[in-house]
Amino acid sequence: MQDMKRLLKYLGPYRKDMLIGALLIFVETCFELFIPVLIADLIDVGVANGDIPYIFSKGIQMGICAILALITGLLYARFAARAAYGWGAQIRAAQYEQVQKYSFANLDHFDTSSLVTRMTTDVTVLQNAINGGFRPLFRGPSMLIMGVALSFWMSPRLALIFVVCTPVLGIILFFILRKVGPMYGRLQKVVDRLNNVVQEGLTAIRAVKAFVRGEYEEEKFRDVNQDLMDSSQTTFHYAVLNLPAFQFVMYAAIVLIMWFGGNMILHSTLQVGDLTGFLSYVMQVMNSLMMIANVFLLLTRSLASAHRISEVLDEPVLLTSPENARKEIPDGRIDFENVSFKYHEDAQEYALSGVTLHIQAGQTIGILGGTGSSKTTLVQLIPRLYDATEGSVKVGGHDVREYDLQSLRDAVGMILQKNVLFSGTVRENLQWGNPEADDETLWAACRAACADEFLERMPRGLDTDLGQGANNISGGQKQRLCIARTLLKRPKVMIFDDSTSAVDTATEGKIRTALAGLPDVTKIIIAQRITSVMHTDQIVILDDGKVHAIGTHKELLASDPIYQEIYRSQMKGGDEYGSTAAQC
Incomplete structure (x- = not known):
């Protein structure tokens, strides 16, 4: 319940709508509960005495009560919808805002599919709890209390049947509810798995078709879909038991009331109209109990969803800006001081161990190493996507933990290993780097990244729609657009994480020449090809998370066995210092 109470704080301006809705439910219930009293009078006075005007009078009063109940019910629906969907929107916005604050370490705690489910399905469950549960939540207790009170007023002896039947139903x-409660949490986890399979299958649909693995993916989806169906059937198999339980108690109460009420009529201690009105209250009281039972079922499921949403909102953000944080980054100088790093506190081995590295502002540094040597991990510490476990990382002479996160990341432009472009036009994607950039500035960045070559051939140029995930352009074109986008930031440090792997050697050479025209920008190039780094000021060789060697191309080629092996495997036919490669 604490999770639900916490989420109710997000009602904000919609709290007024919920309060008005509750008031309308109470008024509607009063109108409906007054109708059985009118029915009793109509039968006992009007019908018994053959008083037609009295019957019409009571009929008109009943019609007025019904119309007023209808009006208040319609008004309630309007306010309840505003409260439910407004609340859901506030919760989704709060979750999305929190996720934007997450560091990479925070994101490691959640699957993407799980976050999607928590922002969609789980929020929908809460909205349904308001739409489907708010009315009976207030109407049920009101009708129960007033119905029982009026029943005792009409016939205290018959009303004792409620005292017996109600605890049985409860x-x-x-x-x-005790059985069904835990099942809802498990059900939502199965929905997570289903979303994960769907997301993977649709994202990688081209690979699935290329490898003709459609049947395998269908089988995988069929399994998780069957699991969801089985979990749903089991959960709701128990959840719907409340209906037969309610019907059993209700019909038992009606039989008892008819039995004892009939005897009372025979002994002239109860009138027929009173018994008819009393039966109306029986139905209303039992319906109110049914409403309350349904509310508890909705609440039980919504509590599971509320807990999952609270996990997202309560996740402590691991990387935040310090108080009085530095906002100015003096230059692009980078220092790693005995840095060690592991992704999880309980990990037995470090991904990086004892890294000490000094990069001067304006230098161009190449990083080479085998798969799993932690090249990407190393550069992710610079914009503080992760924090070093031991040691310190400095930019511009200051520890990165002293900087305002936004200022630091604005000063460090990183072209990721996996190129990410968003739905929209080329212009909209490039303006992520500089929202104020005009066409001339955008084209200048595109020329530096050699992206103008293919953009000029497109009919709409910068206004070309890239589609979802930019799937209508090649991998090399994506890389060049990502480079152009980063150039527009005008950062002090640029990190290329194997971001020219999909372009040809000639185009890479042009990009390298353009980058050489940025003397004040520190450039770090992670690459698999020696041609990408052989012209850099220094080359760093990483091996198993440690700095194996540092030097220029000539120095490493003359002394380092790892570099010599990479060179021989890639540069067969070149001379001793790679002149053939330099001409490529």
């Missing part, structure tokens, strides 16, 4: 419903 006990049955308690055991049902």
Whole structure:
């Protein structure tokens, strides 16, 4: 319940709508509960005495009560919808805002599919709890209390049947809810798995078709879909038991009331109209109990969803800006001081161990190493996507933990290993780097990244729609657009994480020449090809998370066995210092 109470704080301006809705439910219930009293009078006075005007009078009063109940019910629906969907929107916005604050370490705690489910399905469950549960939540207790009170007013002896039947129904419903409660949490986890399979299958649909693995993916989806169906059937198999339990108690109460009420009529201690009105209250009281039972079922499921949403909102953000943070980055100088790093505190081995590295402002540094040597991990510490476990990382002479995160990341432009472009036009994607950039500035960045070559051939140029994931352009074109986007930031440090792997050697050479025209920008190039780094000021060789060697191309080629092996495997036919490669 604490999770639900916490989420109710997000009602904000919609709290007023919920309060008005509650008031309207109470008024509607009063109108409906007054109708059985009118029915009793109509039968006992109007019908018994053959008083037609009295019958019409009571009929008109009943019609007025019904119309007023209808109006208040319609008004309630309007306010309840505003409260439910407004609340859901506030919760989704709060979750999305929190996720934007997450560091990479925070994101490692959640699957993408799980976050999607928590922002969609789980929020929908809460909205349904308001739409489907708010009315009976207030109407049920109001009708129960007033119905029982009026029943005792009409016939205290018959009303004692409620005292017997109500606890029986309550006990049955308690055991049902106790059984169903944990099942809802498991059900939502199965929905997570289903979303994960769907997301993977649709994202990688081209690979699936290329490898003719459609049947395998269908089987995988069929399994998780069957699991969801089985979990749903099991959960709702128990959840719907409340209906037969309610019907059993209700019909038992009606039989008892008819039995004892009939005897009372025979002994002239109860009138027919009173018994008819009393039966109306029986139905209303039982319906109110049914409403309350349904509310508890909705609440049980919504509590599971509320807990999952609260996990997202309560996740402590691991990387935040310090108080009085530095906002100015003096230059692009980078220093790693005995840096060690592991992704999880309980990990047995470090991904990086004892890294000490000094890069001067304006230098161009190449990083080479085998798969798993932690090249990407090393550069992710510079914009503080992760924090070093031991040691310190400095930019511009200051520890990165002293900087304002936004200022630091604005000063460090990183072209990721996996190119990411968003739905929209080329212009909209490039303006991520500089929202104020005009066409001339955009084209200048595109020329530096050699992206103008293919953009000029497109009919709409910068206004070309890239589609979802930019799937209508090649991998090399994506890389060049990502480079252009980063150039527009005008950063002090640029990190190329194997971001020219999909372009040809000639185009890479042009990009390298353009980058050489940025003397004040520190450039770090992670690459698999020696041709990408052989012209850099220094080359760093990483091996198993440690700095193996540092030097220029000539120095490493003359002394380092790892570099010599990479060179021989890639540069067969070149001379001793790679002149053939230099001409490529």
